[in-house]
Amino acid sequence: MIPDRLESNLRQGFRESLLPKLGLVLLASILIMAIFAPVLATHNPTRTGYLDENGNSYPPLGTSYTTEIGQDGEFVEVEVESTSDHLLGTNDIGQDVFSRLVYGARTSMLVGLLGTGLAVLIGVPFGLVSGYYGGRVDDVMMRIADTMLAFPSLVLALALIGVFGSAGFGIPDPLTRFGLIDGMPESTTLPGTVTVVVALVTWVWFARVARGEAMSVRNEEYVTAARSMGASNWTILFKHVLPNSLTPVIVLATIQVAAVILLESSLSFLGFSGTTLSWGYDISRGQGYQRTSWWISMVPGLGIVFAVIAVNLLGDWLRDALDPNIEGEGGGA
Amino acid sequence: MSIGKFLVKRLLQGVLVIWGVITIMFALRAVSPGDPANLIVGPAADPEIRDQVREQYGLNEPIYVQYVDYVQGMVTGDFGYSFQSSREVTTMVLERVPATLELAIAATIIAIVIAVPLGVISASRRNEPADYGATLFSLLGISTPNFWLGLMLILLFAIFLQDPMETYLGFTIPQGRRPVGFGEAMMTLVTTGYAGDLLTWVRHITLPAITLGTYFTAMITRLTRSGMIDEFGKPYVTATEAKGIPYVLIRYKHVLRNTMIPIITVLGLQLGTLIGGAVITETVFNWPGLGDRLIQALNARDWPLMQGIIVFIALGFVLINIAVDALYATLDPRVTNE
Numbered sequence: 001m002i003p004d005r006l007e008s009n010l011r012q013g014f015r016e017s018l019l020p021k022l023g024l025v026l027l028a029s030i031l032i033m034a035i036f037a038p039v040l041a042t043h044n045p046t047r048t049g050y051l052d053e054n055g056n057s058y059p060p061l062g063t064s065y066t067t068e069i070g071q072d073g074e075f076v077e078v079e080v081e082s083t084s085d086h087l088l089g090t091n092d093i094g095q096d097v098f099s100r101l102v103y104g105a106r107t108s109m110l111v112g113l114l115g116t117g118l119a120v121l122i123g124v125p126f127g128l129v130s131g132y133y134g135g136r137v138d139d140v141m142m143r144i145a146d147t148m149l150a151f152p153s154l155v156l157a158l159a160l161i162g163v164f165g166s167a168g169f170g171i172p173d174p175l176t177r178f179g180l181i182d183g184m185p186e187s188t189t190l191p192g193t194v195t196v197v198v199a200l201v202t203w204v205w206f207a208r209v210a211r212g213e214a215m216s217v218r219n220e221e222y223v224t225a226a227r228s229m230g231a232s233n234w235t236i237l238f239k240h241v242l243p244n245s246l247t248p249v250i251v252l253a254t255i256q257v258a259a260v261i262l263l264e265s266s267l268s269f270l271g272f273s274g275t276t277l278s279w280g281y282d283i284s285r286g287q288g289y290q291r292t293s294w295w296i297s298m299v300p301g302l303g304i305v306f307a308v309i310a311v312n313l314l315g316d317w318l319r320d321a322l323d324p325n326i327e328g329e330g331g332g333a
Numbered sequence: 334m335s336i337g338k339f340l341v342k343r344l345l346q347g348v349l350v351i352w353g354v355i356t357i358m359f360a361l362r363a364v365s366p367g368d369p370a371n372l373i374v375g376p377a378a379d380p381e382i383r384d385q386v387r388e389q390y391g392l393n394e395p396i397y398v399q400y401v402d403y404v405q406g407m408v409t410g411d412f413g414y415s416f417q418s419s420r421e422v423t424t425m426v427l428e429r430v431p432a433t434l435e436l437a438i439a440a441t442i443i444a445i446v447i448a449v450p451l452g453v454i455s456a457s458r459r460n461e462p463a464d465y466g467a468t469l470f471s472l473l474g475i476s477t478p479n480f481w482l483g484l485m486l487i488l489l490f491a492i493f494l495q496d497p498m499e500t501y502l503g504f505t506i507p508q509g510r511r512p513v514g515f516g517e518a519m520m521t522l523v524t525t526g527y528a529g530d531l532l533t534w535v536r537h538i539t540l541p542a543i544t545l546g547t548y549f550t551a552m553i554t555r556l557t558r559s560g561m562i563d564e565f566g567k568p569y570v571t572a573t574e575a576k577g578i579p580y581v582l583i584r585y586k587h588v589l590r591n592t593m594i595p596i597i598t599v600l601g602l603q604l605g606t607l608i609g610g611a612v613i614t615e616t617v618f619n620w621p622g623l624g625d626r627l628i629q630a631l632n633a634r635d636w637p638l639m640q641g642i643i644v645f646i647a648l649g650f651v652l653i654n655i656a657v658d659a660l661y662a663t664l665d666p667r668v669t670n671e
């Protein structure tokens with residue numbers, strides 16, 4: 001899939017820079033968090049009510065805050081101490097922030113990977129056909145792509161969700177079988193609409209890249225040779241043009257995972273996601289409580305930042321090694 | 334192809350795209366479940382009144398008649414009436430445009446002013462501490478969701494610095510109020526010489542503009558850095574160096590100019606991200622712009638208003654991209670030969 005010359009580029013890039021290693025370690029940790037969420041979480045992430053006797057949320061371990069409570073008809077200042085039961089404290093309705101951080105990784109990773117995969121499946125064939133056939137076909141298809149690009153992706157995503165609503169599908173947790181999910185949710189909700197919608201608003205980027213590649217290889221000798229031997233257009237497209245266009249698609253797909261994670265978190269922040277177990281949604285929970293309960297918004301936000309950094313570091317490494325346009329750049333950003 | 338012809342071609346393409354946008358929005362509304370009449374008068378309303386409403390909004394016509402009416406309306410700038418407030422959509426859109434435009438422009442200015450010098454420094458001092466710092470900053474910048482950044486800025490200014498929610502270091506955290514627009518503030522300054530309004534405007538827009546601008550600052554820094562590094566390797570740089578032209582001049586006059594061309598293209602394409610970012614920044618800061626209104630329209634399923642805002646945004650996006658192409662064609666005449 002990846003030519004030898006580029007493969008050695010990849011190896012060299014990985015060896016010589018710290019950044020791709022850091023990205024890989026970060027991404028692996030987040031994936032482990034996502035997969036083994038039921039084992040790592042300390043509490044059921046959806047269970048509410050972990051609050052102190054006055055109904056205040058617990059702060060993260062080692063911190064405390066003061067708040068006012070009503071007592072005998074007047075306000076009294078009390079100090080809320082952290083508890084070792086809740087490492088990162090609890091949110092406004094008393095859910096365990098650490099457990100929600102762990103479970104939130106699932107939603108981000110699922111939507112990030114599935115959404116991008118779906119966008120590749122839509123965009124790449126579209127772009128290949130457009131670039132390979134050229135002429136009128138290309139004109140019409142590219143005008144469709146231009147139209148899609150005229151919508152800012154978040155705005156189009158919001159419009160689509162406005163129409164179709166936002167549904168989620170429960171996926172049974174595979175760890176149930178090993179008896180590992182005692183007291184944990186039995187299924188994870190995949191925000192189905194959001195996954196489809198992020199693919200629908202991002203496939204155009206893949207179409208553009210695939211089109212460019214198809215245009216550049218369609219007059220190569222091996223394609224002409226295949227044609228002269230009587231291969232059909234579809235055979236040529238999928239056996240010859242597609243494999244030779246994959247390298248930039250892989251680079252773009254990696255970068256797009258980061259964009260999709262950000263898009264998903266924006267949608268759930270605005271309350272248009274199909275699940276409430278998501279980093280973006282958790283950030284919105286803390287809105288209005290920043291004065292005292294800063295951790296409610298801060299913790300899930302850090303989750304997003306680390307996930308996106310991990311993907312971006314890997315994307316930079318792949319891009320520098322594989323994309324000949326910026327060959328020799330190296331060194332991260 | 335002359336630049337004029339090139340622009341005419343791009344404008345025609347733009348018209349086609351806008352027609353596509355209008356059609357997609359119409360199609361979305363047509364497949365949207367639920368009777369729009371319910372949204373206007375509520376499901377419990379008298380059937381007779383509902384029918385009257387359907388008649389009034391043209392909802393009883395066959396779908397193709399509705400489509401033709403709809404396109405006609407859009408072409409003449411008539412976006413219909415809001416389901417919720419019965420006000421004209423065109424007015425509701427236009428009254429919100431300045432706030433969003435000011436925010437987007439302020440964010441872009443912040444981004445360019447910080448990013449270009451940062452990228453130049455980063456590229457000229459490759460693998461030195463300054464470069465590592467700039468690289469780390471830009472990595473963080475492109476990886477941080479701006480709504481979270483906005484909340485953290487509020488946290489930083491209002492809480493950790495132990496200051497009342499209102500102001501710190503002269504910044505004001507806007508809370509659904511925007512006491513004065515840029516236009517008014519400038520008018521006051523010009524006519525009366527009073528700069529207080531302009532100062533108020535600056536204080537209100539600073540935090541939202543930083544929130545919106547950070548991603549772009551990071552992105553332009555990265556683009557400037559990698560573009561300059563590419564250019565440094567080119568023969569003309571060696572030639573100018575050999576001639577003894579000062580490094581500063583080479584960097585800022587020759588290399589940067591050549592680097593700007595791809596940056597402008599990418600910026601044009603990324604404008605959608607800027608507008609999307611504005612939508613969400615506005616909700617965080619209660620900034621009374623188009624994005625804020627779009628979210629309200631979505632929550633109320635106010636179709637005419639939602640369509641109006643989205644078509645307007647797409648229109649702006651297409652026009653700006655044509656302007657970017659024109660700029661591009663002037664900077665690099667080769668593109669018109671495509």
